[in-house]
Amino acid sequence: NAGVMQNPRHLVRRRGQEARLRCSPMKGHSHVYWYRQLPEEGLKFMVYLQKENIIDESGMPKERFSAEFPKEGPSILRIQQVVRGDSAAYFCASSPGDGPQPQHFGDGTRLSIL
Amino acid sequence: QQQVKQSPQSLIVQKGGIPIINCAYENTAFDYFPWYQQFPGKGPALLIAIRPDVSEKKEGRFTISFNKSAKQFSLHIMDSQPGDSATYFCAASKRGNNNDMRFGAGTRLTVKP
Numbered sequence: 001n002a003g004v005m006q007n008p009r010h011l012v013r014r015r016g017q018e019a020r021l022r023c024s025p026m027k028g029h030s031h032v033y034w035y036r037q038l039p040e041e042g043l044k045f046m047v048y049l050q051k052e053n054i055i056d057e058s059g060m061p062k063e064r065f066s067a068e069f070p071k072e073g074p075s076i077l078r079i080q081q082v083v084r085g086d087s088a089a090y091f092c093a094s095s096p097g098d099g100p101q102p103q104h105f106g107d108g109t110r111l112s113i114l
Numbered sequence: 115q116q117q118v119k120q121s122p123q124s125l126i127v128q129k130g131g132i133p134i135i136n137c138a139y140e141n142t143a144f145d146y147f148p149w150y151q152q153f154p155g156k157g158p159a160l161l162i163a164i165r166p167d168v169s170e171k172k173e174g175r176f177t178i179s180f181n182k183s184a185k186q187f188s189l190h191i192m193d194s195q196p197g198d199s200a201t202y203f204c205a206a207s208k209r210g211n212n213n214d215m216r217f218g219a220g221t222r223l224t225v226k227p
Binding site (some may be wrong): 004006033035040041042043044045048056091093101102103104105106107108 | 120146148150155156157158159160163203214215216217218219220
């Protein structure tokens with residue numbers, strides 16, 4: 001998993017606060033994907049981004065969640081007004097380009113909502 | 115809508131055994147099928163992948179068998195070791211669709227010494 005860097009590794013927030021999760025893709029990768037994983041469950045696709053563009057956000061809740069991948073800097077997954085149900089592990093993956101290619105994952109951010 | 119169904123949910127084998135994990139997909143447009151291995155506290159790591167133009171792919175002790183007509187594929191781990199104990203995910207994606215990858219629910223494998 002070296003290469004895709006996610007931070008923070010653990011994030012604790014109180015209900016109503018904002019959570020910001022960061023992801024730096026592997027060098028040379030221009031495609032970023034965010035997934036959510038609940039305990040004992042698989043990975044649920046949230047959003048797919050390229051530099052400065054959201055390509056597919058069909059898996060992301062319409063409210064409170066947003067994602068960006070600016071021209072410079074990491075991709076950010078932002079959760080506003082967090083609720084207990086947002087507690088999960090959030091994983092970022094990257095790939096070098098379009099089409100069916102392997103996605104390389106970071107070690108995730110474990111978000112806990114008090 | 116679950117597009118990739120994985121079974122079993124959990125699996126326990128003795129060291130040296132051959133665990134088999136099965137996946138079935140619905141969308142015939144899928145044409146790339148990777149398997150990921152995940153250890154606790156870590157992100158999924160790509161293990162092995164197959165495209166539908168072959169029926170089998172082997173890398174070390176890991177083998178994928180692919181049955182295009184049945185829309186099924188499976189992972190076999192030869193001579194399993196306690197270090198193989200992890201959660202395994204199958205996935206599928208389709209060409210030209212922005213790498214939209216769908217994951218199975220995962221199989222927790224325990225290899226007993």
